[in-house]
Amino acid sequence: MSESHICPAxxxxxxxLGELERDTWSPLHAVQPRPKPPYDSFFDSNHRPEDLLVAEDADGTVIGYIRLIAPTPLACNRHVRQIQGLAVAERARGRGIGRALLRAAFAxxxxxxxxxMTLRVLGHNKPARALYESEGFAVEGVLPGEFYLDGQYVDDVMMGRSLTA
Structure with missing residues (x-):
């Protein structure tokens, strides 16, 4: 990842971040409809700045983010973090930013x-699944046809990996 760095949001x-979210929206990964004006705030009580790491270009422009949260409020689940969003600006793809965001999230x-660490990914999102697998995630469950998107039924794939190895 050249001339960029990762820091807390x-x-x-x-x-x-809102602009990046709108610009990167795709039926390949989104289960919500394409955002339309007036746009909701990017941050709310369930999506706080402290839950995100951002990738910035050398000039400080946000070019990517990863959201990392506790999957439940339960004490017995405190040892798990879940990725609930990863996006890289189109112009910044191919520079290893998604991989760098994942590794920063692991740390x-x-x-x-x-x-x-766990995550959910749509079954037809082959690029994301390949990235996750290359970073040690394995498929741990599949909900077949869980979503009806863009005229087709799509699997919801649960993936996970250890952070101790």
């Missing part, structure tokens, strides 16, 4: 005391 990143999850 700030509340002041909200407009850039942050370990710093928080997590031993395991």
């Amino acid at each position: 700030l509340r002041t990143d909200e407009a850039d 942050e999850a370990r710093r928080q005391g997590a031993l395991r």
Whole structure:
């Protein structure tokens, strides 16, 4: 990843993150309809700045993000973090930013005391699945035909990996 860095998100990143979210929307990964004006805020009580890491270009422009959260509020599940969003700007793809965001998320999850990481990905999102598999994620479950998107039924694939290896 040349001439960019990863850092915690700030509340002041909200407009850039919202724009990135809209620009990267695709039926390949989204289960919600394409956003339309007026746009909702990127941050809310379930999507806080402290849950995100952002990738920035050398000039400070946000070019990617990853959202990392505890999957439940249960004490017995505190050792797990879940990725609930990963996006890289089209103009920044092919530079290893998605991989760098994943690796930064692994480090942050370990710093928080997590031993395991999980995510959900749509079955037809082959590029994302290949990236996740190359970073140690394995398919741990599939909900066949869980979503009806763009005229077809799509599987919801659960993936996970250890953070201790």
